[in-house]
Structure formats: C-alpha cells, structure tokens
Amino acid sequence: MPAYRVEIRVMPRAALLDPQGQAVGRALQALGFVDVEDVRVGKHLVVRLEAATQDAAAARARSMCDRLLANSVTEDYQVLVEAA
C-alpha cells in the first residue's frame, strides 16, 4: 500500500478564550509588531501511514482526530494529506 504523509492542524475553537495566543500576541506587540491583531496557538501533528488511497488516508486521520488527537468540546481540526 502507498504511504501518505498527513498533516493535522488542531486549533482551539474560535469562540473560546486562547490565553496562550493572547500572551504571544502581546509579546509580538512588545517587540514592535504593532500590526498584529490576533494570535491563536494550536498544535501541528505529522503522521505517516499506509493506506489504499489518499481519501482512505484522510478518513483514517479524521478518525484519529475524533478519537484522540482533538477534543471535540474545545478544538477544531484540519487534515491535509500528501503522498509520502
């Protein structure tokens, strides 16, 4: 089976307070990046896996997100698949 490289982006829900993002935003402002309006901090995971097709790899990755990698109460995720 072909190998795929899956990039998974997990972000705190837009409606929820992200104190980490706020702190980073304030630090950027202090460094003179005054044009910064908003910063949000999330997680970036890279998973290598074998699957029959690209769609199958994406479905597999979404299942991983639903069961472990993201918390559906507080986080949203995005899955990007490419051939490894």
Add this chain to the structure above:
Amino acid sequence: MHRIAVVVFPGSNCETETLEAAASAGSNVHCVWHRDTELGQVDAVILPGGFSYGDYLRSGAIARFSPVMAAVAAHARAGGPVLGICNGFQILCEAGLLPGALMRNSGLRYLSRPVRVRVEATDTPWTRLYVPGEELVVPIAHGDGRYVVDERTAAELEAEGRIVWRYVAENPNGSTRDIAGVSNAGRNVVGIMPHPERRNTPVLGGTDGARVFLSLEADHATQHAGGVRAVGGHHAEL
C-alpha cells in the same frame, strides 16, 4: 466500611494523600495500577490528582485509554460512585463520563493556593454531608483548570443541579459559570478541581475537605444505624 480503589497512572502524584484521607474517613482503601483490567470488589473509585502521562497532548487525554478505564466506566455506568480530583476530573471529562473539558487557566499561570468554593449540590455520594450554600476553603493546584462546556450543556447542568462546587469571591482560572466541580446526570460521578485531600485535618490548615470522604461512609452509616434502630429500638452509642 466502603471499599475504595484509587487508580494510579504514570504521573499521578496525589494518590498517597487521597488514600490517607479516605482511610481517615473510615474507608478500606487500596491502589489499583492503570494497567490492571479489574477493580476487584469495590464500592467506589477515586481518580487522584497529578500529571498522568505528563499531560501530553491534553490533560487526561492519554490516561483515558489506560486498560483500567474500561472497568472504571463500567463501574460508573452501573451507578457506582466515582470521584475525580484535579487530573482525575480532567480524565473523567476526556473519557466522556463527565461533560466538558478543562483548558489552560485564563491567566496562564499554574496556581497552587487555597480558594473559596460554595457547595451547590449535596445529592451526590461525595457531598451529602455538606450544607447547600456552605462555603469552603480548599486548595487548588492546577495549570489546566478552566472548565469549558457549550452554553446549552452549561444551562442543562445549572437546571439539573449538577454544578457541585462553584468558585466564590474570585474565579482563579476563568471557568464557565465559575464552575469548580460537576456531576453526571446520575449524580454518582463527580469531578472537582480543588483538592479535598489536602484540607482534611487541622494540621493541613483546615478540615473543609474531610466531608468529601466522610460523605461516602455516611451513606453506609445511615443505613447501618437505621438497621440498629429497627432491631434495638434505641440508639447505640457511637
């Protein structure tokens, strides 16, 4: 006397105090390792505080897949009392035994100090000895203590009286509706961020946490006293 299992995960660090607090309340307590698949004959389960699996990914996210959690979930579904303290609360949320999730404190700092909470629900096995509305001083020790839940569920928790403890005077972590502890719909599963096992004897600065553990035993004592009364017709001196 109730038999209590305290589940120990790699990274748990409050199991000794929790064992001690439950034993002081008269329970028969033992530790169960997270790789065990059975709890044995127990009446109640406590998930103690700590940093299971180093809080990797999210607090409690990996611990919920420990082999022992299937037995904890089965015990909970059968109506058995379960208490999660701090990291234990985070694990119960991740496992879906309680609604919501615990996120980074709004002020980002790890907080370790006494806080004031109000007892909102006394119809759980862990709070029955408190008086509704009573205010307690109990220590917190957490970085991820901000309880988050969607507005519909929050309203539901409120309407059903499932908010067990609420921060008063100040909310240390920015939690939804000042929530410090909640229960499931059946009232048998309770999660709280403050540590009652760190405030159960005068030498620790107060005894406000002791009744969490005494509550479990009180249920049994009441039944027992009722039996004695029925037989003897008078109170035995305790």
